[in-house]
Amino acid sequence: xxxxxxxxxxxxxxxxxxxxxxxxxxxxxxxxxxRAIEEQLQFDGLTVMKTRQLLPEHAQAVSAADVxxxxxxxxxxxxxxxxxxxxxxxxxxxxxxxxxxxxxALLRLSADLYERIPARAIAITVGGESxxxxxxxxxxxxxxxxxxxxxxxxxxLGIPELEPLLQGH
Numbered sequence: 001x002x003x004x005x006x007x008x009x010x011x012x013x014x015x016x017x018x019x020x021x022x023x024x025x026x027x028x029x030x031x032x033x034x035r036a037i038e039e040q041l042q043f044d045g046l047t048v049m050k051t052r053q054l055l056p057e058h059a060q061a062v063s064a065a066d067v068x069x070x071x072x073x074x075x076x077x078x079x080x081x082x083x084x085x086x087x088x089x090x091x092x093x094x095x096x097x098x099x100x101x102x103x104x105a106l107l108r109l110s111a112d113l114y115e116r117i118p119a120r121a122i123a124i125t126v127g128g129e130s131x132x133x134x135x136x137x138x139x140x141x142x143x144x145x146x147x148x149x150x151x152x153x154x155x156x157l158g159i160p161e162l163e164p165l166l167q168g169h
Contacts, residue, residue: 015065018050019072026128026141030071054101063114069155070123077127080140082147087121122155
């Protein structure tokens with residue numbers, strides 16, 4: 001049975017994991033949000049990773065975090081809609097482990113390989129409008145970025161040592 005990643009009194013650890021393709025319009029919104037968070041929140045306990053897709057290789061970083069926040073674009077939600085979704089480990093891994101995982105499967109892999117999972121895992125998604133070949137976000141998605149950033153800050157508030165840093169922004 002997997003245990004939750006230990007919460008260190010001295011050094012809480014948060015992982016912000018952005019997914020998407022910055023050359024496919026709104027699919028790059030996760031990277032945009034994470035870049036802005038990186039600029040605003042600079043502390044040793046935050047690791048920001050940007051990737052085109054969730055990979056089995058991310059399981060180690062996930063297992064070491066107290067809280068993990070996945071940030072991505074949704075192709076099914078209404079354009080500009082920000083959603084906060086609690087994530088639990090999947091009951092099982094997919095029958096074929098490829099180089100593309102859902103957050104729940106990544107948590108399961110973390111539990112299976114490292115016998116540890118974060119105390120909290122949350123996905124913050126923004127509904128996309130355009131996935132054309134461009135490096136620009138659509139108007140609706142761009143206007144949702146501040147709300148999504150606030151959702152990320154709220155998701156990170158579960159770590160007491162981070163609260164003074166997050167409340168100041």
